Amino acid sequence: QVQLVQSGAEVLTPGASVKISCKASGYTFTSHSIHWVRQAPGQRLEWMGWIIAGNGLTSYSQTLQGRVSITRDTSASTAYMELSSLDSEDMAVYYCARELNEGGNFDFWGQGTLVTVSS
Amino acid sequence: QSALTQPASVSGSPGQSITIYCTGTSSDVGGYDYVSWYQQHPGSAPKLLIYDVTYRPSGVSHRFSGSKSGNTASLTISGLQAEDEADYYCNSFTSSRTYVFGTGTKVTAL
Numbered sequence: 304q305v306q307l308v309q310s311g312a313e314v315l316t317p318g319a320s321v322k323i324s325c326k327a328s329g330y331t332f333t334s335h336s337i338h339w340v341r342q343a344p345g346q347r348l349e350w351m352g353w354i355i356a357g358n359g360l361t362s363y364s365q366t367l368q369g370r371v372s373i374t375r376d377t378s379a380s381t382a383y384m385e386l387s388s389l390d391s392e393d394m395a396v397y398y399c400a401r402e403l404n405e406g407g408n409f410d411f412w413g414q415g416t417l418v419t420v421s422s
Numbered sequence: 423q424s425a426l427t428q429p430a431s432v433s434g435s436p437g438q439s440i441t442i443y444c445t446g447t448s449s450d451v452g453g454y455d456y457v458s459w460y461q462q463h464p465g466s467a468p469k470l471l472i473y474d475v476t477y478r479p480s481g482v483s484h485r486f487s488g489s490k491s492g493n494t495a496s497l498t499i500s501g502l503q504a505e506d507e508a509d510y511y512c513n514s515f516t517s518s519r520t521y522v523f524g525t526g527t528k529v530t531a532l
Contacts, residue, residue, distance in 0.1 A: 338521070340468075340523075347425065347511065347523060347524070347525055347526040348460070348462075348468065348511050348513075348523040348526070349523065350513070350520065350521040350522060350523055352520075353521070362519050362520055363520070364423065364520055365423055365518065365520070366423070398467055398468075400468075403470075403473065403479075405456075406454075406455075406456035406458070406473060406474050406515060407456050407458050407473070407513050407514070407515050407521045408458050408470060408473030408474065408479075409458070409460070409468070409470055409513075410470050410473075410479060412467035412468060412469075413467070414467065415467055
């Protein structure tokens with residue numbers, strides 16, 4: 304069965320960077336893109352970016368451009384999302400999601416990773 | 423990229439039908455048939471309900487249906503049930519080859 308398992312919760316100070324992993328299983332990793340979505344407490348879903356797992360091409364939200372980087376390790380079937388220069392507005396649950404096929408149809412999601420930013 | 427516009431809340435009596443609208447622009451909703459809808463219960467990850475405007479993934483109830491007209495997409499829930507109480511989000515591909523979610527709608531069964 305398809306599963307996306309994310310790394311655990313993080314507590315960081317303002318200005319630091321965070322790198323979250325998303326390990327995929329149950330399907331051919333390179334056949335589907337991986338997207339990252341975050342949700343601040345009580346707020347809406349926010350799309351962050353995606354990576355085409357087959358060739359590594361990426362696209363990012365204009366709002367986060369320059370601070371976010373998505374990579375993948377095909378040998379480990381794992382995608383990574385790194386966000387730099389953290390501040391309080393980056394406190395959120397971060398999700399990875401598999402795209403079924405082109406069009407933003409995110410059919411499987413990770414369990415979410417809570418990132419807390421506090422001095 | 424601004425968020426797609428959804429009503430903050432929609433309510434209905436059990437058994438009724440309700441519709442949630444998602445308004446964008448010709449650069450997103452109106453320009454592509456890549457609109458999807460997600461249901462999210464508190465404390466849980468979102469669940470895909472509709473993709474490519476009208477398609478339902480296997481396992482999703484037939485009570486959920488999607489459509490689009492111009493720059494506005496819609497999700498209809500027929501035969502509203504208590505278990506449908508959740509937050510709902512639309513999502514669209516954009517001309518920048520990015521994606522954007524809607525502002526979210528809280529559905530309440532009265």
